Amino acid sequence: MSCIFGENRDIFFPKLSESLHLISFAEIAINYLEQLGYEPFLCASEDEARLLAETLPAQGKWPCLFTESDTTGEKDFEEFFTENETLDMSKFNNIGVIKNRPLFDNELLDEFVQYIEGMKLAKSWAKEQIVMLFYKMIPDFGHKETGKYLDGKM
Helix, strand or coil: HHHCCCCCEEEEEEEECCCCCCHHHHHHHHHHHHHHHCCEEEEHHHHHHHCCCCHCCCCCCCEEECCCCCCCEEEEECCCCCCEEECCCCCCEEEEEEECCCCCCCCHHHHHHHHHHHHHHHHCCCCHHHHHHHHHHCCCCCCCCCCCCCHHHC
């Protein structure tokens, strides 16, 4: 939508209301399983869920393991904007727009591009290098490193 209706550097985000019932990913999964005709069966461990995956579906049940989020990059909650940003909350009924001015440091941007190009030429880079580069470019960049990744939980 922002490509069609937005201006350069606009960021669109959903307006959330107090009356909107927000649900967790676990609730979404349970609702989905119920729509498919399964009764969710809550497991205490990954091993239990894997073991029961072989037998429970035939009984109309699906083994589920819901854990707290502890993976890299996860946020406690999603922030769409900060108090320092200019918002347009009247243009659309259900979408807010963050209006951004093109504020950037040309030298810093050139340094970023050169660093990335250097990594591409070397065909070698480390995640830590990229994270540090982001912190240099965006001083208030928030990255939560736990050493665990979502693909390892799937």
